[in-house]
Amino acid sequence: MKRTLNTTLLIAALTLSGLAQAQTLKWSSAGDPQTMDPYSQNENLTNATNHQIYEFLVERDKTLGFVPGLATEWKQEGPLKWVFKLRKGVKFHDGKPFTADDVVFSVNRALEKTSQIAAYASGLGTPKKIDDLTVEFNLAQVNPIFLDHLNTVFIMSKAWCEEHKATKPQDFANKEEAYTAFNANGTGPYMLVSRQPDVKTVLKRNPNYWGKLEGNVQEVVYTPIKNDATRMAALISGEVDFVLDPPPRDLEKLRENKQIKIVEGPENRVVFIGMDQGRDELLYSSVKGKNPFKDVRVRQALYQAIDIETIKTKLMNGQASPTGAIVPSALGSNNDPQVEKRLPYDLKAAQKLMADAGYPEGFEVTLDCPNNRYINDERICQTLASMWARINVKIRLNAMPKSTYFPKLEKLDTSLYMLGWGGSITDPETTFTPIYRNRGDKGVGFYNYGNYKDDKLDEMIAASSKEGDPVKRRAMIKEIFLTHNAAVHHIPLHRQFIPWAARANVQFVHRADNWLEMRWVTVGK
Template sequence: MKPIEKTLAMTLLATCMATGAAHAKTITWADTSDVYSMDPHGQAISPTLAFLHHIYEPLVRYNKELEIEPALATGWEVVEPDLWRFTLREGVTFHDGSAFTAEDVVASLQRATHPDSPIRGNLPAVARVEKVDERTVDIHLNGNYPLLLNDLTNVYVLDKTWMDEHGALDPVDPSKGEQSYATTHTNGTGPFVLDTRRPDAETVLTVNEQWWDEAQHNLTRIEFTPIASDATRVSALLSGQIDMMLSVPLQDISRLENAPGFNILETPGLRTIMLALNQTPETLGDSGAGDNPLRDLGVRKALYQAINMELIRDKLMRGKSRNAALPVAPAVPGYDASLDERFPYDPEAARQLLAEAGYPDGFSIGLDCPNDRYVRDEEICQAIAAMWARVGVETRVNARNASNHWQTALNGGSDVWMFGWATLPMLDSFSILSQVLTSPHDKYGAWNPGGYENAEVDTLVEKISVAQDEQERLSMIAEAFAITKAEVPLIPLHQQPLIWATNDNIQLPQTPDNKVRLWYATVE
């Protein structure tokens, strides 16, 4: 090559590289905790499932208006009340180039509903799945069930051949320390591909150029970093280390609003923050009592009435939370305003209830909380511990990162523990009734390690699951909520606000389910 030709070639290469860099769009974002697992059937934790939706896809999905639309399925019909038929999308490939077929759907739904699956409760009505042909799948239900599409929005499809080759056809439960190839590797059909994964440090995705859908984003790369510290997360945004953050600290909202170059996105949240009470063991790990005081209704109600939620709302939440008496938000179908009145804050009544239950001098108890999952989670627990101490209940707060918190709580190792529930992906009150307030059996009660059991509630849940008349269904939901409210198996606290912050060159829809959908994001 002649010198002048070489110079021109180098100039052209540099120009192409510069043009490519100019068109490359990366979003670097942070949340309080890491993605729990790369296995979409390995946990039921909403932020992790939301992140994995960038890699994997369901048969149907919610759009940015939270309306259900086709995804890997292009259509469906109710052949019989207990049989739904789905037509699958043609021309879809997994990230490794394998074709998407009916066998993948059958294997994935069988995996998700396996007795050992942590997300089996997300498909409570599914009895079996069968292939009709390469583009058609039948889902057989236990009976009439109106919420199947809602359930399917959060159950993702994996490649059967890939799972078989890597010994991952059966699910594993990370909360029990189990892992499989799918825990750390991925092969989805979604808009982005896993590039690198460093747990608790960084997860990087790159764009899937072969995605079947018409992209509404202009991203080429996503970099996700967990940053537990609120102050560090805000500093990272202000200094340009990240472009977007979730869970903006309440005390930093005005600071970011007044800083040039940033947008604050705020909307009321669906997630209700609660305390679950462990009634299962005869004695509690942190209790100084000779038996389990949480088995006594009077004790549970005393703990409820000793919590000053107005103070927590006004001081810790800066007036941005909504105090709750029900485990669902007003926007969730099944919410009944007539039941949404908290038992009054009354320390004297709480002391009297404790004395009547045989604990005039109180007892000691453990309160387990995440310190990186909810808005001011650890501070709320510390405040509640101080309130309980005033009525004689000595409380030891155990604050851990979310992964360790769930591992302890879901294995029954907590006395009282904080958790949040947004009824996702179902977006219906049946979600918490079937998974938290129903006794563990079959596909029910997957999130009920506290052991609450009421035969009347169990019967109502079975009836709700097949009710076709909407008013009848809502009436039974209200009846179940009335029973559980009176029996206090858990203590609702509040719905927390959803507050995100982004650079002002990012356009991104925010939805009440608090799920980031970056396939709708654009960077100017």
Template sequence: MTHRIAAFGAALLATTALTVTSLSAETLRWARAAEALTQDPHAQNEGPTTTLNHQIYEPLILRNMAGEMEPALATSWEPSADNPNVWVFQIREGVTFHGGETFDASDVVFSLNRAMSENSNFRELLSGVTEVRATGDYVVEIETEGPNPLLPNNLTNIFMMDEGWSVENGAEEVQDYAGGEDTFSARNSNGTGPYVLTSREADVETVLTLNENYWGIGEFPLDVTEIIFTPIQNPATRLAAFLTGEVDFIQDVPVQDLAQVEAADGIGLGTGPQNRNIFFGLNVGADNLERDNVDGANPFADVRVREAMMIAINREAIQQVVMRGQSDPTGAMLPPPVNGWTEELEQYPEFDLDRARALMEEAGYGDGFSIQLDCPNDRYVNDEAICQAAVGMFAQIGITVNLSALPRAQHFPLIANGETDFYMLGWGVPTYDSEYVFNFLYHTRNDGRGSWNGTNFSNAEMDEMIVSLSSETDLEARNATIAELWEMAEAEMIYLPIHHQVLNWGVSDAWSTLVDADDQVKFKYFELN
């Protein structure tokens, strides 16, 4: 059973129901290409890492598999009647951590302060927060610099930790993942979530078992009582494991094998648009690039070079040849479900080599230049193949690209540490608002913002406008600011959008689920048929 949702901007709930029977009625064997980078719940704001942590830890507010926000460790939340800058959260009572510790408001205060600390990869989401305080055992107030109507949207992936466990084990500080630090919290877990970490050998196998004391028993299906996760990077090996029944669920069916999966008995295929863009980032802010052959100048600093590269990308060819139709070419840096997306932003320039070569000549690079492209080879659908195709396309306008493809565990620190001039990145928007994109990708990289802005781009006017988004309560005025920001961002072209990614999930015939547009699997929602 396969469904393709071609245009997914119209609805947040652009998901595909999968009615799909495992060899074991309780154990679900799960495989995907990528492994979690760390167990520290605040160290890496990165899809596969967050997905694994979602089984073990919980946020205050959760997006379910249909993308709807629902109560998790907070039972309710509302602005304070006394102070428009304060949100009041009622914390769920009767919750315990896997180690038996009681969960209360003090753990919320500790966790949010930890998530706002220097090494946290989630601190942009809390950049407007001035104080988190407990006003009762199960009441927390979050105060922001101004009224922040969208604060709850920013909390759906920020996990709660036990303060006592963290202090006892020296885990008060967030792991410095980009710096290569190894910590207790990077190798051990203690959450309130539906599944307990039973065993883990990174890159080999992780076993999770049902939390028998989970507060959500009776509220969620919880038909999956054991999860065996195996990362399988090789597409052919991963597919073979699925087809032969060695695994029950894979998140990334190889696009070249969709027809084979559709034709097979005993398994189901669900396809839907993902809330994720794939793009190239350019180091536009450096005076001189480290990995090119141009001395004393930065070719990416010239917008004509960036425009030439933009129109030298043949997005339709990538869609048809590399992605086998499983992508949605775009000129936008945000997917359709996100507030701020428009049809105009979605349009991408016509592939035009003559115009691109003329722009290169005008910029003084008619003879071209060479540059290194850093690309992951285990994170996005056909990521290395996309980069290989782009190498050939840029060669046609005189840019010799030397491709360096690495596992994402080595690739992402290059961006975090400013050690790349030209790179591939994918970006989802779990808050479904443009502020998330601007905060992480466009704001000047400084304390609390711009942590994934590897371009060295800095614009003081844009920074001020981005900060204003967190406290503007007039939604019409706020959306006008967002529209102006996108106009400015489009003119700068510091990123080269390629396409919106498409999801292909495979599930054996015993299980029913939804294809989550965020690619965030939450196994407590899975049901046995």
């Protein structure tokens, strides 16, 4: 059958019109990306959003395995040398070619003091340009998880950063208004169109992307909606297509709605409590002249006053896995029951510990808590306050958005706080070095917001970080966990599950690192 040109054009126009509607993904969660600077804030939603724009040399597939990214191949030439061949013909969003100069620049930028991934970048050694498409990494010591560390450094354009005076990461804690906070220039599948913090972030598909996109999303519109009920109403009405963090209490009702789908699974993320153990007097406490958290008996009392099963069943609706190990996944503890074992919930033992430590009447202290970062974060803190009241620890709850919360912690402006830790890496090294170690240079101990000093633990971790023998390293890792747990430097809660909720016509890949990859999303009619 013959068609006139006008008929053909009309059909094409109607088809494109339908695709344009279907190819916009509108999604939401309670929080908002912190910044578009990919090194400034090491926070999950921020990292996941930036990953649509920026890429790694080595990427991860749908099951978190390593696959080629901006590097097509790599090899290890001895224990202290890695060589990477870079992908030809890749361009940044502004049209500039991607070369080895950008890799060397990016690693060095990630080592700056304002970078929150310096602890990872420092494990990469010294990058060296061999030619435009070859980079060599020379290590000072063996790094048993070199590729994991490499998969934390987004590649930025050296020329673009220099042009916009952005050769150092944004100083987020001190509210620096850097160009990179609102603008971006990567090699990734999506380009930043606009950025309005706490209002809306819009991306569009990169027409010159080097790779293959399995999905059909042309435009991405992210809108943070803090209130749970409002966010769920937006999903049910179709105002948004996808919600990253549906409240656990709403899951059963959502499952009854045929227009909604729920996909869930455990996340590589552990939620825990930290305490200021560095100061001689707490900033926010009724105790004057001394710091009760310097006493391990007080720390243990708080731990044993937590009824973790009640939190799991009543608050999290079963969407949590209690643990005694501060590491994102049980794979990181080698599923060792001795490491994973929690101290028992024992109110009488906790009360005795408080009395033995000299605080039979307890004390008052402020608990800092985010209210839009982890699942049920503020409600968990409220529950902890009621549980700790039973041992006469009166909590003043100070809940706030993560945009205010994390800069506060970075300044160590806290006495008692909640933190979560996780991502694609299950090896404990990327938990040990930033969280367990004494605070030092190049990101070491950066997230030790309690500022405790444990020289023995610090030395053990430093040794495990460069141990190349997997059998010896496994034994060292277990000893580190048991030493840390005995000192109660942190109080573990649980590993959270991540249910995702979407309209029935949205297809996506649910990953354990809680990253929604737009290149794999298809929005149907």
